Amino acid sequence: MEPAACLAVPDAQRIRLDVTGAVQGVGFRPFVYRLAVDEGLAGYVRNTAAGVTLEVEGPDSAIERFLARLRREVRPPALIEGLSRKSLEPTGRQGFTISSSSSDAAPSAHILPDLAMCEDCRAEVFDPADRRYRYPFTTCMHCGPRYSIIETAPYDRARTAMRHFAMCPACQAEYDDPASRRFHAETNACPDCGPQLALHAVDGTLLAKSDDALQGGIEALREGRIVALKGLGGFQLLVDARNEEAVARLRERKHRPAKPFAVMVGSSAEAEAIAHLSPLERDTLESAAAPIVLLQARKDAVRPLAPNVAPGNPNIGLLLLITPLHGLLMDALGFPIVATSGNRSGEPIAADDDEAFARLADIADFFLTHDRPILHPVDDSVLRVIAGQPTVLRCARGLAPLVLPDPKQTQPLVALGGHMKSALALGRSGQIVLGPHIGDLAHSETREAFARSVTTMRSLYAVEPAAVACDAHPDYHTSRVADGMGHPVSRVPHHLAHVLAVMTEHALTGPVLGVAWDGTGCGEDGTLWGGEFLTVDGTAHRRVAHLLPFRLPGGEAAIREPRRTAVGVLHALHGDALWDRGHTPLAAFSAEERGMLRAMSERGLNAPLTSSAGRLFDAVASLLNLCQRASFDGEAAMAVEFAAQAARTVHALPRPVIVPEGDVMAIDWRPMVSALADAAFAGVEAADLAAGFHHWLAETIVALARHEGISQVVLSGGCFQNALLTELAMTRLQEAGFRVYRAIRVPPNDGGLAVGQAAWAARLLDKVTG
Known part of the structure; x- marks a missing residue:
């Protein structure tokens, strides 16, 4: 006879649930365990390559309550999709267990981004009575590394970098205790069994370990030294943000003359002492992603930062504590620190100790490292609140891998993104996965990091692509990589990818009018586009309008020198008569240089045509004498935005002129630029003219939208990192009755291109196979 303990209950049910979404590394199995035990159900829960599988057995009413609570009580970052x-x-089974993981199927589960230190762990680290007091690697189910340490799915300790650290009896007891928040926490560790700190000299010599290493790093920062800190996803370069001489030294060594540095503070209250902070910006700062948030700097700060932290910039990028290590540093220091990426400008972030010693030895004075391997480097994310929503400008630590649903993804594919702000994406099983920011592919080190990222993402998600998508530019590094992968290649027009990235994020099918404005991208007619209006519907797209083209004297040199772009714009406006006029940009050149520029402009030699809105921003920056030479991408456009934000009034400029140009429309900006240049020469405030330029741009978008009559308008491309332009365009479009969509979770710049490429390649595959 069957034992009484195994007798089936009369109204018993047994069901199996296969759950997908963000359900690994987020405490989902312990959550299921506690829920099942609370309802008196038997069964098990386990990780699988696809997500989580569980069985529950018991009375029908208890199972129904369990199912309702499963949906209702799950908490972020866990997400049931x-x-x-x-x-x-x-079967009459008794008891509920967390079973060993299954990895039989191809991996398809979400891989969670790294999470910043939670408040519970922070409390333990600063509690002298706690066994984790002052332990820099304290984590639990709710925080700590995830993506940066995973070797393969499913997410279990044995498949992460934590496999090198066997848990001590006390940590193992927590891991096995259903009442502990470290119940099945794969990163669980303590001072007795976990990772340890080390302080090194620039030649790699070991100087101190554990708390002595921490104290050494603290003293170095107090003395104005530069410390390379091995953080959650890679190295950061730290220095006292109040010390102008120390910041200048970091700029010189890092070869970063003007681009703003991010600053870390210990709390939101400290952030508010430096910058204006709205409730939404505070929530964004304090989120589990702990991103860099661009905020308006206070002019009345009691303890101001060194002026060269963000020279000429009314904003400051702030971030809060990422790990307990950061918390211990900031608690001891009591002042804000520069926390910038551990690299030279344009290179990828360093993550391995030996790599850091080799690449950062001439930048840092000391290295504060640890022995937990970073398997997948990931830089800090950057967000800005635009039009009332936190908008991702760089998708990285805390946010990537980013999963977006896309029903068209029926076959596996890889999308390689662009050349600048490189990030790749995978298409698989009804979704697109955007990987973390890598960097600009002009550098060999970044190309090596890109190759590793392709291998990593394909391996983690077991993707053997049916196709590879890349930018249409034939000379991009990503285009050459695509050609060498041995799969069919889909070359996706640059600005179409921008529009499709937003469409994918918002699940739009079309028709839409896409406004794709950026610096430059390869156009479908062989010129450089960047001020485009595209209609997109299904697999059909058409360029319906663009900004009137002008030349870029010197090609790539014009991108670095807005004054050259201004010459191209003025030549399109005045022709040969330009050289007899006294415009500001001309005064910046010698007589010999003017002769060279004249030949370029008139003959079109090394002076490609462009319709770029971003380059038009550059020209205006030069005409208003806001920026003649740029040391980083977007510097001139930022100067125009900052000037416009400071305007006391908006100087009215001529309305947009839309003229037929073959089968498309051209927006003639020449009357606007002529009026702007004349007003600047007459002494009108540059800020008021910059504001007028922004209003002209927004009016242009509305005029084209009315002309095309499509109710859905998509704003895409790097120009829509500009908060003023985005907000003006959205407000005027909405007032005119249009529904407006823009990039929010996916970066509007080239960091989001891979999403659009994956979406387009999937649509083409679907069309062929369908």
Whole structure:
């Protein structure tokens, strides 16, 4: 006879649930365990390559309560996206367990981004009575590394970099205790069994370990030294943000003359002492992603930062504590620190100790490292609140890998992104996965990091692509990589990818009018586009309008020198008469240089045509004498935005002129630029003219939208990192009755291109196979 303990309950059910979404590394199995035990159900839960599988057995009413609570009580960052249910024969099983993971199928589960230190762990680290007091690697189920340490899915300790650290009896007891928040926390560790700190000299010599290493790093920062800190996803370069001489030294060594540095503070209250902070910006700062948030700097700060932290910039990028290590540093220091990427400008972030010693030895004075391997480097994310929503400008630590649903992804594919702000994406099983920011592919080190990222992402998600997508530019590094992968290649027009990235994020099918404005991208007619209006519907797209083209004297040199771009714009306006006029940009050149520029402009030699809105921003920056030479991408456009934000009034400029140009429309900006240049020469405030330029741009978008008559308008491309332009365009479009969509979770710049490429390649594959 069957034992009484195994007798089936009369109204018992047994069901299996296969759950997909963000359900690994987020405490989902312990959550299920506690829920099942609370309802008196038997069964098990385990990780699988696809997500989580669980079985529950017990009374029908208890199972229904369990199912309702499963959906209702799950908490972020856990997220249930799919849940399939299958009824099974009851077995009379007793008790509920967390079973060993299964890895039989191809990996498809979400891989969670790294999470910043939670408040519970912070409390333990600063509690002298706690066994983790002052332990820099304290984590629990709610915080700590995830993506940066995973070797393969499913997410279990044995498949992460934590496999090198065997848990001590006390940590193992927590791991096995359903009442502990470290119940099945794969990163669980303590001072007795976990990772340890080390302080090194620039030649790699070990100077101190553990708390002595921490104290050495603290003293170095107090003395104005530059410390390379091995953080959550890679190295950061730290220095006292109040010390102008120390910041200048970091700029010189890092070869970063003007681009703003991010600053870390210990709390939101400290952030508010430096910058204006709205409730939404505070929430963004304090989120589990702990991103850099661009905020308006206070002019009345009691303890101001060194002026060369963000020279000429009314904003400051702030971030809060990422790890307990940062918390211990900031608590001891009591002042804000520069926390910038551990690299030279344009290179990828360093993550391995030996790599850091080799690449950062001539920048840092000391290295504060640890022995937990970073398997996948990931830089800090950057956000800005635009039009009332936190907008991702760089998708990295805390946010990537980013999963977006896309029903068209029926076959596996790889999208390689662009050349600048490189990031790749995978298409698979109804979704697109955007990987973390890598960098600009002009450098060999970044190309090596890109190759590693391709290998990593394909391996983690077991993707053998049916196709590879890349930019249409034939000379991009990503285009050459695509050609060498041995799969069919889909070359996606640059600005179409921008529009499709936003469409994918908002699940739009079309028709839409896409406004794709950026610096430059390869156009479908062989010129450089960047001020485009595209209609997109299904697999059909058409360029319906663009900004009137002008030349870029010197090609790439014009991108670095807005004054050259201004010459191209003025030549399109005045022709040969330009050289007899006294415009500001001309005064910046010698007589010999003017002769060379004249030949370029008139003959079109090394002076490609462009329709770029971003380059038009550059020309205006030069005409208003806001920026003649740029030391980093976007510097001139930022100067125009900052000037416009400071305007006391908006100087009215001529309305947009839309003229037919073959089968498309051209926006003639010449009357506007002529009026702007004349007003600047007459002494009108540059800020008021910059504001007028922004209003002209927004009016241009509305005029084209009215002309095309498509109700859905998509704003895409790097120009829409500009908060003023985005907000003006959205407000005027909405007032005119249009529905407006823009990039929010996906970067509007080239960091989001891979999403659009994956979306387009999938649509083409679907069309062929369908």
